[in-house]
Amino acid sequence: MGKVIAIANQKGGVGKTTTAVNVAASMAATKRKVLLIDLDPQGNATMGSGVDKFEVDSTCYELLIEEKPVEEVIVRETTGKYDLIAANSDVTAAEIKLMEVFAREVRLRNALQPVRDYYDYIFIDCPPSLNQLTVNAMAAADSVLVPMQCEYYALEGLTALMDTIKKLASVVNPDLKIEGVLRTMYDPRNRLANDVSEQLKRHFGSQVYRTVIPRNVRLAEAPSFGAPAMYYEKSSTGAKAYLALAGEILRRRNQTTTS
Ligand code: ADP
Numbered sequence: 259m260g261k262v263i264a265i266a267n268q269k270g271g272v273g274k275t276t277t278a279v280n281v282a283a284s285m286a287a288t289k290r291k292v293l294l295i296d297l298d299p300q301g302n303a304t305m306g307s308g309v310d311k312f313e314v315d316s317t318c319y320e321l322l323i324e325e326k327p328v329e330e331v332i333v334r335e336t337t338g339k340y341d342l343i344a345a346n347s348d349v350t351a352a353e354i355k356l357m358e359v360f361a362r363e364v365r366l367r368n369a370l371q372p373v374r375d376y377y378d379y380i381f382i383d384c385p386p387s388l389n390q391l392t393v394n395a396m397a398a399a400d401s402v403l404v405p406m407q408c409e410y411y412a413l414e415g416l417t418a419l420m421d422t423i424k425k426l427a428s429v430v431n432p433d434l435k436i437e438g439v440l441r442t443m444y445d446p447r448n449r450l451a452n453d454v455s456e457q458l459k460r461h462f463g464s465q466v467y468r469t470v471i472p473r474n475v476r477l478a479e480a481p482s483f484g485a486p487a488m489y490y491e492k493s494s495t496g497a498k499a500y501l502a503l504a505g506e507i508l509r510r511r512n513q514t515t516t517s
């Protein structure tokens with residue numbers, strides 16, 4: 259059965275979009291069928307997948323507000339070899355209009371129903387806030403992947419975020435799990451980053467992925483070429499780290515289904 263993973267952290271600039279695009283491509287490279295949903299009106303995941311947000315026919319807006327069938331809003335086979343549901347500034351209007359519609363929290367969940375089992379993995383790139391779009395992502399997802407930077411106050415922020423996810427889940431999706439906590443933009447020479455990383459492992463134990471995403475300029479450059487890092491520079495440490503993450507996600511899933 260397909261698995262839906264929301265990539266969320268209400269803080270901006272922690273590597274949500276970079277993770278969404280690169281983990282989707284890495285998972286697709288393992289021959290899994292993958293859909294990436296860009297829920298952020300900034301449309302960075304869309305552009306990073308080689309799809310022009312200014313030219314695209316349909317976005318999450320049509321899916322969530324006009325209730326256009328999901329098959330009609332999917333962009334097939336992006337540069338990362340996964341399918342995409344795009345976002346652009348129209349999605350800002352969706353956020354506002356969602357307030358007025360019936361069953362507003364479960365619009366995305368219902369909309370995805372027809373393709374949920376076609377895909378092995380559906381990743382959702384969330385906006386950097388806890389708005390109605392993020393609530394829709396939490397309601398549609400099986401689990402949440404939380405990217406974070408190991409910096410001062412990160413742990414405090416993470417604990418608050420976990421509480422918020424739990425509260426939200428109790429209302430819209432009691433089965434929601436924490437998929438894992440991912441350390442991003444990691445610089446092993448930074449002593450504070452190492453300290454925070456140790457504290458993180460003490461607090462969150464096995465929920466913290468073993469895979470660490472290093473700070474790597476190729477990851478930052480790849481979006482301007484409209485492709486995930488593995489199709490921009492395959493041998494980069496960033497591309498390799500996201501391939502390792504996809505492997506870890508697959509292994510974790512096998513462990514939980516066989517035990
Ligand atoms: P978010 O979606 O959480 O706002 P992004 O993925 O857009 O975060 O990342 C914020 C900025 O940091 C972007 O410019 C991105 O290219 C850069 N970035 C993200 N991850 C890395 C990394 N591992 N190494 C270097 N730059 C990164």
Ligand code: MG
Nearest residue numbers: 274275298302
């Ligand atoms: Mg983003």
